[in-house]
Amino acid sequence: MIVKMNKITLLGIEEQREQLINSLMEFGAVEISNISEQDYGKIASHPEVREDLTYIDNQLSDVQSSLNILGRYCPEKKPLFSTKRPVSITEVKKIISDKESILSDVYKLREYEHALIELKAEENRVYNLYRSLVPWKGLIFPVDFSGTKRTGFTAGTIPAAVGWDLIESELPEKAPLSTIFRINSDKDQHYVYVIYHRDAEQETLSYLKSRGFNRITFGSLAGTVDDNIKQIEINLEQIAKKREEVIDKIRNMSGSRSSIEILYDVLNMEKSRIEAVEKVLKTSKVFMVKGWLPEKLSESAKKYLESKYIVSVEIEEPGEDEAFPVLLENRGLAEAGEPVLRMYSLPDSREIDPSKIMTPFFVILFGLMLSDGGYGIILSVLAAIILWRFKLQDSTRKFMKLMFFCGLSTMFWGLMFGGWFGISALVPYAVWFDMVSDPERMLSWSLLFGVIHMYAGLAMKAANLIRRKQYLDALFDVGFWYVFFTGAILTLLPYAPAIDKEIAAQISNVGRYVLAAGAVLLLLTQGREKKGILRKFFGGLSSLYNVVGFLSDVLSYSRLLALGLATSIIAGIINQMSVMFEIPIVIKVFVSAAILLVGHAINFGINVLGAYVHSCRLQYLEFFGKFFTGGGEPFSPLKANTKYIQLKYDAEHDQISAA
Amino acid sequence: MLEQIFTGQFFAYFGAAIAFLVAGLGSSKGVGLAGQTGAGVLSEDPSKFGSVMLLEALPSTQAIYGFVIAFLIIGKINDAMVLQEGLKLFAAGLPMGVVGLVSAIYQGKVSASGIQLISKHPESVGSAITLALMVEMFAILALIVSILMIG
Numbered sequence: 002m003i004v005k006m007n008k009i010t011l012l013g014i015e016e017q018r019e020q021l022i023n024s025l026m027e028f029g030a031v032e033i034s035n036i037s038e039q040d041y042g043k044i045a046s047h048p049e050v051r052e053d054l055t056y057i058d059n060q061l062s063d064v065q066s067s068l069n070i071l072g073r074y075c076p077e078k079k080p081l082f083s084t085k086r087p088v089s090i091t092e093v094k095k096i097i098s099d100k101e102s103i104l105s106d107v108y109k110l111r112e113y114e115h116a117l118i119e120l121k122a123e124e125n126r127v128y129n130l131y132r133s134l135v136p137w138k139g140l141i142f143p144v145d146f147s148g149t150k151r152t153g154f155t156a157g158t159i160p161a162a163v164g165w166d167l168i169e170s171e172l173p174e175k176a177p178l179s180t181i182f183r184i185n186s187d188k189d190q191h192y193v194y195v196i197y198h199r200d201a202e203q204e205t206l207s208y209l210k211s212r213g214f215n216r217i218t219f220g221s222l223a224g225t226v227d228d229n230i231k232q233i234e235i236n237l238e239q240i241a242k243k244r245e246e247v248i249d250k251i252r253n254m255s256g257s258r259s260s261i262e263i264l265y266d267v268l269n270m271e272k273s274r275i276e277a278v279e280k281v282l283k284t285s286k287v288f289m290v291k292g293w294l295p296e297k298l299s300e301s302a303k304k305y306l307e308s309k310y311i312v313s314v315e316i317e318e319p320g321e322d323e324a325f326p327v328l329l330e331n332r333g334l335a336e337a338g339e340p341v342l343r344m345y346s347l348p349d350s351r352e353i354d355p356s357k358i359m360t361p362f363f364v365i366l367f368g369l370m371l372s373d374g375g376y377g378i379i380l381s382v383l384a385a386i387i388l389w390r391f392k393l394q395d396s397t398r399k400f401m402k403l404m405f406f407c408g409l410s411t412m413f414w415g416l417m418f419g420g421w422f423g424i425s426a427l428v429p430y431a432v433w434f435d436m437v438s439d440p441e442r443m444l445s446w447s448l449l450f451g452v453i454h455m456y457a458g459l460a461m462k463a464a465n466l467i468r469r470k471q472y473l474d475a476l477f478d479v480g481f482w483y484v485f486f487t488g489a490i491l492t493l494l495p496y497a498p499a500i501d502k503e504i505a506a507q508i509s510n511v512g513r514y515v516l517a518a519g520a521v522l523l524l525l526t527q528g529r530e531k532k533g534i535l536r537k538f539f540g541g542l543s544s545l546y547n548v549v550g551f552l553s554d555v556l557s558y559s560r561l562l563a564l565g566l567a568t569s570i571i572a573g574i575i576n577q578m579s580v581m582f583e584i585p586i587v588i589k590v591f592v593s594a595a596i597l598l599v600g601h602a603i604n605f606g607i608n609v610l611g612a613y614v615h616s617c618r619l620q621y622l623e624f625f626g627k628f629f630t631g632g633g634e635p636f637s638p639l640k641a642n643t644k645y646i647q648l649k650y651d652a653e654h655d656q657i658s659a660a
Numbered sequence: 661m662l663e664q665i666f667t668g669q670f671f672a673y674f675g676a677a678i679a680f681l682v683a684g685l686g687s688s689k690g691v692g693l694a695g696q697t698g699a700g701v702l703s704e705d706p707s708k709f710g711s712v713m714l715l716e717a718l719p720s721t722q723a724i725y726g727f728v729i730a731f732l733i734i735g736k737i738n739d740a741m742v743l744q745e746g747l748k749l750f751a752a753g754l755p756m757g758v759v760g761l762v763s764a765i766y767q768g769k770v771s772a773s774g775i776q777l778i779s780k781h782p783e784s785v786g787s788a789i790t791l792a793l794m795v796e797m798f799a800i801l802a803l804i805v806s807i808l809m810i811g
Contacts (some may be wrong), residue, residue: 027716248707251673344786440807498808556801566807607724610717618793621786 103187374415381408423572451558458627668746675753683726683760690719690768
């Protein structure tokens, strides 16, 4: 059911604005809509809140990043289904008064992260130096050594492509007063140093350069390579130690996580409050708020606000065609279908909430596609345990409820078709018939289920039209289509598989007349919007083409057979495979158990997923396609929008909500 | 000589092989395509794993259908099978194999695009799945045709 909304207009005095908005937020059931400044000329304007908003956004992002840091270095064990922690209003007030000290924790955490980033950069730099030095390990000269008075010393690299033997043999010829040593070689280059007499410097170096020699200097380093490497290793250790220290500091702060989380939510609430203030219109003395609230809360809200503030509260119903924000309120089975509906679209504010009709169909079709009663038991039990053991968020709770019902429906169909974990011995006890041995019969029934589903969709369309008092439209656009489609189905009946041909032929004869009657009725009515007799006629004629779409929609329900069959056949295969091996009986027990467990788990997972998405699809295209407008704006009241905590108000608030 | 090789049994097995082999190839390709895109999206936002996995898994159904058909065909095979009987089962493997191949690849492409869609609009997961399921329809029809042909 879509909750009826009323428009609310508040006129109050500017002094009380802050408190009143806070009260509305505690009330949590009023959506504040934007008032256009232009409607009120120059006398009124929106309060200036840009700066406040930017300020709070910055704080929020700091707090968020500090929470991320805590999450990274001291992760919390998260429960399977996250729930919000209940926090009393006094505790929140305490956090607000402690805001500065919590913020200083936040900035400390940010600092620590900064320190970690710097340590990482330092480590990279040192490590690169280390890597460039390692090939030179074993060089006996200090790296800043450049020779004596008479001899020169130079270190460098030569491409590995140049053979070492070649250099060794050529150098004494080209530059007799020099000698070259190789320290190391890798796949790219030789690491060498050369010692030469000062007089032979020119010829030595020019020869080596012609062989690709590249002089290496070690920058500001001093001492031998081995000493330097030792020093770097010590440095790296120190960096690692420092990092450990900083991480320890971060870990030590994990105690303040909960207050930072509360602060995050407090800031978030403040943000939504400021955003609401932005929509208010004010002069220097008074302010105006417009918004929506559920009809049934209107009176109590009016009484409460007028008793507490100097304010005029005006409540009015929305105009005939005025769209209002959509809030769904259902109970029992219908409530469980809301997540499915929401995933497609919220209904338009002026149409009937389809949850009540859609959910039973969803559950029945899901059961048909999963089709194995054993899997149904597992699904229901899992959903029930989750519903019972965990505190769930509202949308998760509804989804689990849906899965519970889907499991029940699967058990029902399992009973009908004799599918219990694919055990072939149980198949003969099928209440109805065995789908696997008689797929044609199942195909016919699948299509029939589809026809029923789509007729229900057409009925929804009629209900919507009747609600808008368009009785003739309901007759023309739904009633006549029923006649036409029924005629088409009856005429085509002999083509359906697994059906008594003689009876079908007789029905088909009658069906032809129904089809013709439907076609004539549609010809006369479907072009009624058009002008001119010819256009009306062709409008009617082209609408008959819809029968093709209808028949292809019917065939789409053949997936009920396909998915149902896939579940039971694969389950049967797993059972066969588990006893296939010729091995000693003791091992066989374990192997079979493993195959059964893993196989059925996979089959269960895949087919629950398949049944869910395909059942969704049948609702979205075949069912909603017949009547659903959708596109409703969700009702988003000004309230404490929290991520981590659930506010517990004191007694006064309970009185308001009770009212 | 040839009669000894090309028996009814041979063709029936060949049909089973085509049903699974070809459809399985398609699913591998389709799931692979969607998975690559999915990994890219997850690198930005790991919290979308649930819906990304849902979309990535969609093109795997063709391989499952192919498996079902292959199994049904193998179940029909016996030693005294005549050539005509074997050819019939061979033909029955074709729809699932060939349609499975093509539909799985295209479904993978649609799923990959759908994953990109939900990376920008997480609330559109319903539409993304529906779009991918449009392609699945043909695999489902192929499965039914193959089942009816096996009889």
